[in-house]
Amino acid sequence: MIGFTVLGGYLGVGKTTLLNNILRNNLPSAEDGSSKRIALLINDFGDINIDAKLIQSQTDNQINLANGCVCCTLTDGFTNAVETLLEASPKPDHIIVEASGVADVNNLSQYGHSDELKLASIIVVADAETVREKAHDKYVAKTIQRQLRSADLILLNKVDLIDESEVDNLTAWLAELTEGVPVACSVKCHVPMSLIFDLESRGNSVNEEIHAHEHYDSWSFSTPQTATRAALETFMQKLDSHVLRCKGVIVDESGDQLTLQVVGNRKVIERQASDPGPDSLIDGAVGIELVAIGMAGALDTAKLDTMAQDLLNNSDLVAS
Amino acid sequence: MSITIYQAKKIITMNPSNPQGTHAAVRDGLILGVGSLSELEGWGEYELDTSFSDHIIVPGFVEAHAHVMAGGMMLLPYMGYFERKLADGSTAPGIKSYAELISALKEAEAKLTDPDEPLVAVGFDPIYFPGQPRLSRHELDQVSSTRPIYLQHASGHLATVNTPMLVSNGVTKEMQVEGLGRQEDGELDGELREPAAMGCCKTGNRIVQGINQTEQALRDFGALACNAGITTCTDLGGASLIAPKLLDRWQNITAEASFPLRIAQYNIPAMPGASAAFDQIADQFVALRKQESEKLRFPGIKFILDGSIQGFSALIDEPGYYSGEDHGQLLTVPEQFADWLRPFHRASINVHMHCNGNLTQQLAIDTVEKIVREDPWLDHRHTITHAQLTTQAQLRKMARLGLCANFFTNHLWYWGDQHYDITVGPERANSLEPCASALREGVSFSIHSDAGVTPLGSLHTMWCAVNRLTPSGRVLGEVEKISPYEALKAVTISGAYQLHLDHEVGSLEAGKKADFAVLQEDPLVVDPMSIRDIKVWGTVLAGTKHQAAG
Numbered sequence: 001m002i003g004f005t006v007l008g009g010y011l012g013v014g015k016t017t018l019l020n021n022i023l024r025n026n027l028p029s030a031e032d033g034s035s036k037r038i039a040l041l042i043n044d045f046g047d048i049n050i051d052a053k054l055i056q057s058q059t060d061n062q063i064n065l066a067n068g069c070v071c072c073t074l075t076d077g078f079t080n081a082v083e084t085l086l087e088a089s090p091k092p093d094h095i096i097v098e099a100s101g102v103a104d105v106n107n108l109s110q111y112g113h114s115d116e117l118k119l120a121s122i123i124v125v126a127d128a129e130t131v132r133e134k135a136h137d138k139y140v141a142k143t144i145q146r147q148l149r150s151a152d153l154i155l156l157n158k159v160d161l162i163d164e165s166e167v168d169n170l171t172a173w174l175a176e177l178t179e180g181v182p183v184a185c186s187v188k189c190h191v192p193m194s195l196i197f198d199l200e201s202r203g204n205s206v207n208e209e210i211h212a213h214e215h216y217d218s219w220s221f222s223t224p225q226t227a228t229r230a231a232l233e234t235f236m237q238k239l240d241s242h243v244l245r246c247k248g249v250i251v252d253e254s255g256d257q258l259t260l261q262v263v264g265n266r267k268v269i270e271r272q273a274s275d276p277g278p279d280s281l282i283d284g285a286v287g288i289e290l291v292a293i294g295m296a297g298a299l300d301t302a303k304l305d306t307m308a309q310d311l312l313n314n315s316d317l318v319a320s
Numbered sequence: 321m322s323i324t325i326y327q328a329k330k331i332i333t334m335n336p337s338n339p340q341g342t343h344a345a346v347r348d349g350l351i352l353g354v355g356s357l358s359e360l361e362g363w364g365e366y367e368l369d370t371s372f373s374d375h376i377i378v379p380g381f382v383e384a385h386a387h388v389m390a391g392g393m394m395l396l397p398y399m400g401y402f403e404r405k406l407a408d409g410s411t412a413p414g415i416k417s418y419a420e421l422i423s424a425l426k427e428a429e430a431k432l433t434d435p436d437e438p439l440v441a442v443g444f445d446p447i448y449f450p451g452q453p454r455l456s457r458h459e460l461d462q463v464s465s466t467r468p469i470y471l472q473h474a475s476g477h478l479a480t481v482n483t484p485m486l487v488s489n490g491v492t493k494e495m496q497v498e499g500l501g502r503q504e505d506g507e508l509d510g511e512l513r514e515p516a517a518m519g520c521c522k523t524g525n526r527i528v529q530g531i532n533q534t535e536q537a538l539r540d541f542g543a544l545a546c547n548a549g550i551t552t553c554t555d556l557g558g559a560s561l562i563a564p565k566l567l568d569r570w571q572n573i574t575a576e577a578s579f580p581l582r583i584a585q586y587n588i589p590a591m592p593g594a595s596a597a598f599d600q601i602a603d604q605f606v607a608l609r610k611q612e613s614e615k616l617r618f619p620g621i622k623f624i625l626d627g628s629i630q631g632f633s634a635l636i637d638e639p640g641y642y643s644g645e646d647h648g649q650l651l652t653v654p655e656q657f658a659d660w661l662r663p664f665h666r667a668s669i670n671v672h673m674h675c676n677g678n679l680t681q682q683l684a685i686d687t688v689e690k691i692v693r694e695d696p697w698l699d700h701r702h703t704i705t706h707a708q709l710t711t712q713a714q715l716r717k718m719a720r721l722g723l724c725a726n727f728f729t730n731h732l733w734y735w736g737d738q739h740y741d742i743t744v745g746p747e748r749a750n751s752l753e754p755c756a757s758a759l760r761e762g763v764s765f766s767i768h769s770d771a772g773v774t775p776l777g778s779l780h781t782m783w784c785a786v787n788r789l790t791p792s793g794r795v796l797g798e799v800e801k802i803s804p805y806e807a808l809k810a811v812t813i814s815g816a817y818q819l820h821l822d823h824e825v826g827s828l829e830a831g832k833k834a835d836f837a838v839l840q841e842d843p844l845v846v847d848p849m850s851i852r853d854i855k856v857w858g859t860v861l862a863g864t865k866h867q868a869a870g
Contacts, residue, residue, distance in 0.1 A: 110516030
């Protein structure tokens with residue numbers, strides 16, 4: 001399945017900056033195979049910065065990069081663009097669609113349930129300076145509010161342009177408006193890539209990335225013990241908005257592998273019995289592995305430790 | 321260079337300085353003059369054509385907002401609530417109950433020979449079945465439990481399918497696509513809302529999407545127009561700019577002598593919602609114009625700025641919708657719309673803007689004001705199309721800015737009761753399509769069908785503007801009625817004006833195209849309530865007769 005992310009947010013909030021960051025961060029690691037093959041569906045090429053040396057081929061509507069990434073414009077419409085990508089070989093690992101400033105991101109995200117796609121997340125970028133004003137604009141108030149409420153994760157960008165106290169006010173206001181969609185803060189949309197893409201199965205590389213990022217913090221946990229699905233569900237439900245991103249790979253009581261994927265409010269547990277894939281830990285010594293990301297100072301690692309301990313205890317109860 | 325003089329009972333020219341006559345002289349497809357026979361004989365040797373001597377000739381109607389989809393719909397069984405005239409002149413009956421729907425679908429099903437071929441039908445509208453359980457796959461399963469069925473709704477935003485259609489496309493209740501309608505028990509009910517869900521049933525959806533691009537759709541579009549007396553018709557939302565193959569098809573078919581229609585195609589410069597390099601598109605458009613031919617013209621560009629009132633997706637201002645949930649949404653970022661419009665305005669390209677909601681319309685008006693200040697092209701004739709909820713303040717401003725309106729008067733009949741009872745409430749329903757106010761404020765306006773949303777038929781569209789009657793017998797806004805003369809003007813010269821074609825078509829004047837609508841009765845004289853019942857003989861296009869089917 002190909003991961004599908006909808007990137008929403010009003011004009012000028014920083015969506016293109018984020019896309020540029022994604023392309024830059026993902027480059028250039030084509031040869032070692034660690035790079036994700038990302039397809040960006042964007043409105044136009046105008047503002048995208050791609051190093052000319054990395055461009056392998058280019059048409060009016062598509063730029064192919066040497067590392068396997070693809071940028072497509074939405075000139076022929078979204079459906080056509082996705083169909084073209086799915087027909088390509090090799091297929092992308094992850095598709096990010098840049099929604100127009102007034103798009104209904106929830107409607108757009110529905111395509112992420114079709115055919116070969118799997119909806120990974122709806123990320124809505126908000127401009128810390130203007131989001132409140134736009135949420136009351138006579139033309140777009142409802143659209144902006146709908147976008148924010150539909151987000152799995154809000155990226156509150158340009159926080160350097162407002163007072164620190166105002167960041168707290170804004171976060172509280174967003175929490176009320178959206179009934180608790182988690183908010184990640186950023187400057188120039190500089191965020192860890194593991195916030196957007198699938199986290200590596202083992203915590204080390206995530207921790208490395210996060211520790212290099214002053215505004216973010218991570219937490220990880222691993223043990224050879226197994227867990228029950230019920231206990232994992234309890235763990236998942238207890239994750240609240242200080243956890244922006246979480247992934248878990250767990251071997252359950254019957255030896256099947258469960259994957260926990262959390263992007264803000266989107267929380268999913270999947271069973272992977274038949275085809276464990278590259279994330280498989282069944283043969284390894286580890287039975288539970290969890291990684292979480294949050295804002296530095298906000299991520300409550302003590303609480304996560306307790307929750308992880310509960311996960312073990314609850315699983316043991318069933319086992320005994 | 322032979323001259324034909326057509327004799328009629330009466331010729332209404334819509335040329336104020338020569339309002340009527342009994343004869344029209346035509347040479348090389350152009351009008352030499354309208355008057356009495358003795359006034360025209362001086363042009364030289366002529367052939368007198370008396371075949372219309374019992375008919376009324378008016379300028380060929382100009383439909384300023386229609387889509388080739390009207391032709392495409394002819395190729396699929398019609399399941400709408402109101403009866404509809406077909407291209408061959410026959411009439412498809414209106415479907416008034418689920419029982420009728422099932423039997424009509426059964427009839428269509430019986431005509432299919434390949435057992436695997438999906439049955440795809442169009443035109444169903446649940447808004448006319450209030451108080452009934454929502455149509456579901458179970459009713460359609462009664463038509464066939466083996467053949468996949470896809471029933472597209474009139475709005476184009478929904479479809480209902482049967483169980484085999486779901487199964488054959490692998491659509492299951494486990495799929496999380498939001499627009500998949502569900503029963504209380506979580507099982508799918510067969511309703512598909514919005515493109516993501518509709519696209520899940522590809523084998524049906526693709527047929528609907530593809531049909532409008534077929535040659536037969538174009539030909540049927542021409543036939544329908546001819547049946548209605550229309551000689552110039554927009555395809556307001558064409559894709560020739562982005563699809564060269566379609567352009568070839570249009571060029572080939574309009575070049576045929578038997579094709580009875582001038583097409584004024586307004587291309588959409590980008591898919592709704594997507595931005596694009598509009599300055600480049602303006603250049604491409606200027607190049608496209610060089611490929612114009614006698615019956616294929618590219619007067620301008622169309623932008624779609626919001627949804628529909630009955631779909632609650634038009635953006636309307638306070639106090640908002642009367643009932644139902646407000647899904648009002650712009651399809652452009654307000655700050656960006658000037659950037660969309662500017663390259664076209666600068667290149668003197670006329671722009672028609674789809675605005676159903678008055679708040680959307682306000683954005684369009686304010687943006688045009690901004691653009692006109694920057695670049696004073698005063699004769700732009702940019703048009704707000706649909707313009708259904710236009711306010712008095714907007715009309716005053718539109719008049720000063722030289723903006724035209726194209727009112728969707730057919731809504732008064734097809735959805736007038738729903739607007740009164742459900743969508744916008746009594747006051748705004750009474751002032752829908754404010755033709756009399758536009759006349760008073762000096763806004764040049766046309767009126768339209770938006771075919772295939774409602775049928776092509778300028779006489780019906782006139783009838784709506786003149787009578788403002790709803791199916792339940794209400795008159796919506798007595799004071800907004802206009803006279804039959806003003807309504808005729810709206811579907812002829814004023815339509816041509818907003819397409820920048822008024823120097824060629826839309827009235828019968830020396831030097832203009834010899835395009836006639838040939839009518840059995842005089843629309844300015846008959847009881848206004850029977851305007852829509854006037855029989856259309858057919859048309860004359862550039863001096864060539866085209867008889868209506870049936």
